[in-house]
Amino acid sequence: MRVTTAFSRLLRLGKGVVVKKVQFGRGTVIVEVALRRRRLVCPECEFSTRARKDTRPEMSSWRHLDLGVWRLEIRCQRRRLWCPVHGARTEGVPFARPLSDFTRDFECLVAWLATRTDKTTITRMLRIDWRTIGRIIKRVCEDELDPDRLAELYEIGIDEVSWKKQHNYLTLIADHRRRQVVWGCGGKGQKAADAFFTELDPDPASSPPPVSAGQPRQPPEPAIMVPFGPCPTVPAGHGIPAAWLGPDRELDLAIVARASRLTAVSMDMTGGYAKSVRHHAPHATICIDPYHVVQLANQALDEVRRAYWNELRSLADPDAAKRFKDSRWCLLKRPEKLTDEQAATLARIKAAGGEVWRAYTLKEAVRGIFEAGLSLEDVEVLIKRLLSRLARSRLDPFIRLGKTIRKHRDGILAAIRLGINQGRTEALNNKVRLITRRAYGFHSAQAALALIMLTCGPVTLHLPHELYALGTG
Numbered sequence: 001m002r003v004t005t006a007f008s009r010l011l012r013l014g015k016g017v018v019v020k021k022v023q024f025g026r027g028t029v030i031v032e033v034a035l036r037r038r039r040l041v042c043p044e045c046e047f048s049t050r051a052r053k054d055t056r057p058e059m060s061s062w063r064h065l066d067l068g069v070w071r072l073e074i075r076c077q078r079r080r081l082w083c084p085v086h087g088a089r090t091e092g093v094p095f096a097r098p099l100s101d102f103t104r105d106f107e108c109l110v111a112w113l114a115t116r117t118d119k120t121t122i123t124r125m126l127r128i129d130w131r132t133i134g135r136i137i138k139r140v141c142e143d144e145l146d147p148d149r150l151a152e153l154y155e156i157g158i159d160e161v162s163w164k165k166q167h168n169y170l171t172l173i174a175d176h177r178r179r180q181v182v183w184g185c186g187g188k189g190q191k192a193a194d195a196f197f198t199e200l201d202p203d204p205a206s207s208p209p210p211v212s213a214g215q216p217r218q219p220p221e222p223a224i225m226v227p228f229g230p231c232p233t234v235p236a237g238h239g240i241p242a243a244w245l246g247p248d249r250e251l252d253l254a255i256v257a258r259a260s261r262l263t264a265v266s267m268d269m270t271g272g273y274a275k276s277v278r279h280h281a282p283h284a285t286i287c288i289d290p291y292h293v294v295q296l297a298n299q300a301l302d303e304v305r306r307a308y309w310n311e312l313r314s315l316a317d318p319d320a321a322k323r324f325k326d327s328r329w330c331l332l333k334r335p336e337k338l339t340d341e342q343a344a345t346l347a348r349i350k351a352a353g354g355e356v357w358r359a360y361t362l363k364e365a366v367r368g369i370f371e372a373g374l375s376l377e378d379v380e381v382l383i384k385r386l387l388s389r390l391a392r393s394r395l396d397p398f399i400r401l402g403k404t405i406r407k408h409r410d411g412i413l414a415a416i417r418l419g420i421n422q423g424r425t426e427a428l429n430n431k432v433r434l435i436t437r438r439a440y441g442f443h444s445a446q447a448a449l450a451l452i453m454l455t456c457g458p459v460t461l462h463l464p465h466e467l468y469a470l471g472t473g
């Protein structure tokens with residue numbers, strides 16, 4: 001077998017790609033390929049043509065999966081074409097995404113690893129830097145996420161995570177039913193929520209005209225409004241709810257808006273998101289994520305603990321202060337998850353009594369209202385009792401917490417009534433926060449967002465050999 005034939009089979013770069021030459025450089029195998037297809041394809045759309053504008057003078061190159069200890073570089077002389085939409089473009093290749101210096105197989109490996117392992121492992125193993133990884137996962141994310149992820153949303157949660165340092169935020173939309181993050185953007189508050197609703201129901205007037213110039217026309221979409229029974233030509237879940245229109249009436253866009261299907265939106269107690277939801281989805285129930293109530297109770301406890309610690313320090317008892325500083329986690333963790341040593345520390349705090357122990361029991365009481373198996377009536381009674389306990393607590397952070405809970409009581413009860421319980425949101429929240437920490441080294445919010453979406457979103461990442469086995473690679 002000739003070397004070029006052997007490499008064609010090894011690299012499987014796609015139909016019409018032939019290996020012309022194989023060279024060995026310094027630690028790198030350089031494989032020169034040629035595109036043997038008649039039609040030139042625009043890298044950014046479906047447009048293809050036989051007309052060649054010219055040939056790009058420089059060679060293009062891509063990094064492919066390593067071959068043993070050798071780096072592998074693909075080189076190719078590409079032609080250029082004139083796309084009626086995108087103008088002069090260098091032709092697309094089947095083995096790489098447009099504007100990428102890496103093959104699809106390589107990017108696929110990067111994305112898979114990035115969602116599973118730490119920065120040092122992946123940069124050392126693949127010999128690329130973290131910023132490049134950020135750019136790669138952004139491309140993979142745009143390509144691989146389920147395009148229908150916003151189609152069937154009923155109960156959603158809207159929340160922000162801080163990214164990088166303080167005051168860098170990402171707003172995320174979680175689908176409570178699928179337990180996945182389905183949308184995100186940089187920033188937070190009402191503006192971010194508005195951006196979500198705009199993407200959920202884009203203004204028909206502002207969508208770009210269809211790409212058609214010089215293209216074979218697609219047959220028109222089948223009609224999907226049928227009065228009786230399911231439409232035979234539209235797969236279930238892809239149509240829009242049917243409605244009869246009276247004479248001389250225009251179709252009301254609010255009826256078919258995807259926001260009109262939302263039944264519940266959960267959020268924190270800061271208020272920015274509620275405004276936007278009331279405007280765009282006025283019929284949806286606004287609930288308060290139990291996760292955030294517990295988080296607020298934890299913050300109040302931490303405030304009491306810190307005040308006490310500072311007091312110990314000012315009493316010039318550094319030993320006591322240091323011992324107490326380590327107590328942070330035994331106070332914040334769930335009692336059933338404590339290690340033996342942490343449990344002993346907690347028992348000491350209990351024996352000492354005082355403000356910190358009182359704050360701890362109040363925090364546990366807040367958590368208690370969201371225990372699984374409680375009926376709505378139970379919770380109503382518990383909240384009532386909790387509110388009077390908090391009001392009488394003589395601890396400022398908890399008195400404030402009580403006021404906040406009283407103000408959002410209806411939202412908290414709505415969450416329990418609709419089954420948006422703490423367990424359901426906490427797991428996803430913890431996963432998101434873990435990933436966000438890993439994304440600190442990225443240069444852009446978009447890269448951080450891509451890592452969250454690839455890890456917690458509607459996407460299945462495969463390794464190159466799995467794609468090959470599936471027959472799609």
Ligand SMILES: [Zn+2]
Binds near residue numbers: 044045047085087
């Ligand atoms: Zn194009």
